[in-house]
Amino acid sequence: xxxxTLWNWFWILLGLLYFFLPLLATFHFSLRARKEALSLLAYxxxxxxxxxxxxxxxxIQIGLLTIGLGLLLMVPTVYWVHLRARYLRPxxxxxxxxxxxxxxxxxxxxxxxxxxxxPFPLTNTYAGTDFLLIAGYVVLTLPYLYxxxxxxxxxxxxxxxxxxxxxxxxxxxxxxxxxxxPNLRSAMLGAAFLILAIVLGEFTIASFIVGLRAFxxxxxxxxxxxxxxxxxxxxxxxxxxWILMALINFVARRAVVTSGPR
Amino acid sequence: xAFLVLEHVSKRFGNLIAVEDFHLAVEKxxxxxxxxxxxxxxxxxxRMIAGFELPTTGRIILEGEDITRVxxxxxxxxxxxxxxxxxxxxxxxxxxxFGMRVRREPEHRxxxxxxxxxxxxxxxxxxxxxxxQLSGGQQQRVALARALAIRPRLLLLDEPLSALDAKIxxxxxxxxxxxxxxxxxTVIYVTHDQEEALSISxxxxxxxxxxxxxxxTPFQIYxxxxxxxxxxxxxxxxxxEAEVLDPQQGLLQLDGAHLLSADPGLRxxxxxxxxxxxxxxxxxxxxxxQLKDNLLQARVEDITFLGAVVRIQLRLGNTLFYMDxxxxxxxxxxxxxxxxxxxxxxxxxxxLE
Ligand SMILES: Nc1ncnc2c1ncn2[C@@H]1O[C@H](COP(=O)(O)OP(=O)(O)O)[C@@H](O)[C@H]1O
Ligand SMILES: [Mg+2]
Numbered sequence: 164x165x166x167x168t169l170w171n172w173f174w175i176l177l178g179l180l181y182f183f184l185p186l187l188a189t190f191h192f193s194l195r196a197r198k199e200a201l202s203l204l205a206y207x208x209x210x211x212x213x214x215x216x217x218x219x220x221x222x223i224q225i226g227l228l229t230i231g232l233g234l235l236l237m238v239p240t241v242y243w244v245h246l247r248a249r250y251l252r253p254x255x256x257x258x259x260x261x262x263x264x265x266x267x268x269x270x271x272x273x274x275x276x277x278x279x280x281x282p283f284p285l286t287n288t289y290a291g292t293d294f295l296l297i298a299g300y301v302v303l304t305l306p307y308l309y310x311x312x313x314x315x316x317x318x319x320x321x322x323x324x325x326x327x328x329x330x331x332x333x334x335x336x337x338x339x340x341x342x343x344x345p346n347l348r349s350a351m352l353g354a355a356f357l358i359l360a361i362v363l364g365e366f367t368i369a370s371f372i373v374g375l376r377a378f379x380x381x382x383x384x385x386x387x388x389x390x391x392x393x394x395x396x397x398x399x400x401x402x403x404x405w406i407l408m409a410l411i412n413f414v415a416r417r418a419v420v421t422s423g424p425r
Numbered sequence: 426x427a428f429l430v431l432e433h434v435s436k437r438f439g440n441l442i443a444v445e446d447f448h449l450a451v452e453k454x455x456x457x458x459x460x461x462x463x464x465x466x467x468x469x470x471x472r473m474i475a476g477f478e479l480p481t482t483g484r485i486i487l488e489g490e491d492i493t494r495v496x497x498x499x500x501x502x503x504x505x506x507x508x509x510x511x512x513x514x515x516x517x518x519x520x521x522x523f524g525m526r527v528r529r530e531p532e533h534r535x536x537x538x539x540x541x542x543x544x545x546x547x548x549x550x551x552x553x554x555x556x557x558q559l560s561g562g563q564q565q566r567v568a569l570a571r572a573l574a575i576r577p578r579l580l581l582l583d584e585p586l587s588a589l590d591a592k593i594x595x596x597x598x599x600x601x602x603x604x605x606x607x608x609x610x611t612v613i614y615v616t617h618d619q620e621e622a623l624s625i626s627x628x629x630x631x632x633x634x635x636x637x638x639x640x641x642t643p644f645q646i647y648x649x650x651x652x653x654x655x656x657x658x659x660x661x662x663x664x665x666e667a668e669v670l671d672p673q674q675g676l677l678q679l680d681g682a683h684l685l686s687a688d689p690g691l692r693x694x695x696x697x698x699x700x701x702x703x704x705x706x707x708x709x710x711x712x713x714x715q716l717k718d719n720l721l722q723a724r725v726e727d728i729t730f731l732g733a734v735v736r737i738q739l740r741l742g743n744t745l746f747y748m749d750x751x752x753x754x755x756x757x758x759x760x761x762x763x764x765x766x767x768x769x770x771x772x773x774x775x776x777l778e
Pocket of ligand 1: 438441442443461462463464465466467468469470
């Protein structure tokens, strides 16, 4: 018994080391931009590099638009499926999982092939490529968004709540925005943070469609020729991801409190 | 014309006939129960009245207006669900106000009405609670207040008490009835619980396999069931096979014993025919006190104490039947295994179908 707990701790420790050692090493390395002493020079350079911040801002915008478009597409769809076509759920679940199975590189080549010429010449303009990128991300993040919304709708009795609202005189708009969506708020917020984190770190699709305008490719490029600054960036994006994760947790916990037992 | 008329309404789901030729006229202010076993089509009838299902054939007419195809949100019909269906993101007061907000009524009128309804369902102190902070009984009161807030033309309740425990079920059902009387509102109430239907309704519609079996007051349904299904579904009932000896005098033979029945339906039978007869347990009594038309010898098989009532199981030949007597601590009960004389009037002996 005691021996077992000792071994448990050993494995946990090993796991933590495996996870944190590279991070610590990277952090240490990022402080060595000056030869003679530890310094925050790399961080200073990173902060002064406007290209990085422009790319971050761009990716945040793309992320928010992805979230918006995804919600706009998925909330009414999943609502309708729950209300009138529950038998379609397994099929929709299958389709929503396809992005896990199909590599992003396949997705991006498909997108470029179809949308680089007539009748959809989207790759010729900035607006066109932005749209293409957002559309690609909507597909890429579909599994997370679908699951979150589906779980949110399963937790409330969508059909009966809809009928209750209808019998009280409500039309579809009122039902969707005053009854259904408010009860999905925490599920949607959780998915939104996750999508933002994914979009901020995504490299494959971004590099092919918009190149260095997006955050992912910029991190990669900095890493190619400025090692210290790149390490600083890695630490920074880790922090960013963790903050988003903490927010998801916070939101999820609040959801438990406000929805309570069914 | 009656307040609400369901004109030969039927509903099919694919090959399944859920409701068939349902014809009913309801007067204003009536409390009607739809009673029947699970799956007999009660909910489907209610959902057609509410507008959630479109009848396959037939029409639904409310206050002279054909509402068969009017969408549910234009009918102004209140509905209470078994699962309460309160909006989890809204407080009690917001739930009750929902229908009025949808109708864009002025805020001061909404506040007055919410106060009024909170008082009606005795939940003044829960105004700002969320549904998950309330007990089941409290949630259902909120649902009732929410449905009443829009001053519905008709109130529909689908097994509203089934999810609650026995004690609350009884208090809440008398509250529902009191509120209905106070407001003079027309109610259609779905239940599979015969005791609930008997205690609460002006009239009961007994349903079986999508069809109406009998419509009548609780008194009529209980005392004069027209089919064996109604007789056995409503209340406790003894049934047995008997042979007709003399249809004109109402003489029957049951397991060797002679029995008189006053059921007029017996006149149409022939001597020697086998019929199904039924007797309510409370119509049978021990012969000591007062002799009635029929006197039978029976063996006491079992005695069950039900509180106010004692249920005694008796055997007459091969037939088992029950007798209910009021619990009286000053009277001795027969012992199990003893033979007793029991009596019942000829009016108590009914012939089914
Ligand atoms: N939407 C539906 N689709 C298919 N069959 C249904 C549907 N709703 C009800 N039914 C069927 O119709 C019959 C009557 O159901 P219901 O009205 O719910 O009965 P009750 O409320 O008396 O228990 C049942 O056999 C049920 O399975
Ligand atoms: Mg039902």
